[in-house]
Amino acid sequence: RKEVEQDPGPFNVPEGATVAFNCTYSNSASQSFFWYRQDCRKEPKLLMSVYSSGNEDGRFTAQLNRASQYISLLIRDSKLSDSATYLCVVMAAAGNKLTFGGGTRVLVKP
C-alpha cells in the first residue's frame, strides 16, 4: 500500500463548477501537508499548505482530518487554467523529504 493515495481521475469539470477530491495518508506521525500542482511536462509547484483548522486561498480550500488521515482540496468557480494534476504531499516529522501521492488529474472544460 502506498503511503499517500489519491484518485487518479480524471475529474472532468465544467468551467465555473466546483470540484473536490481527497487523498489519504498512512503514516500517522506525518506532520506537514501540502497540495502541489503539476502541469503537463512541468515541475511541481506548491499550491498551498494544509492546516488542521482548514485554510483557504482564493478559490481553493484545503482541509485536514488527522483522525481519519485524509486531506481534501476544493476548487470553486473552476477556470480552464485550473486544468492540471494535483499532488497530495506529506512530510514526516523528522527530516525534510516529501512523500507524494500519485496525483489527481483535473480537466476543466468550457
Add this chain to the structure above:
Amino acid sequence: GAGVSQSPRYKVAKRGQDVALRCDPISGHVSLFWYQQALGQGPEFLTYFQNEAQLDKSGLPSDRFFAERPEGSVSTLKIQRTQQEDSAVYLCASSTILRGVYNEQFFGPGTRLTVL
C-alpha cells in the same frame, strides 16, 4: 531571480550506459533533494543533501545510483549501467533551512531520461 536549473533536459541512453545528471540549486539554498518521477506517477524521494553532507539516501533504488554535492552547491546524480526501468524524469529541488517552519522546496524542470 534564477530558479533551479537542471541539465541535460533530455537524455537518451542505451541500456548499460552510465549517465550523469546535473542540478544547479537556487543560490544560497542549503538543502537539495533528488526525486524520481515515473510516467503517470508522483515524484518519489531519492536523496537529500544539507550543504555537502548527504543526510538521507534511503530512496536510492540500487547501488547503481550515486549522488554527490562536493562543494555544497551543484549536485550530480549518476546512474551506472542504466536499465530500462530507470527511464523517468529526475527532479531536483532546493530549499532554505529555517528551523520551525516549512521551507518550500523549489523544483527544477527535470531531466527526462529514456533508456533504450
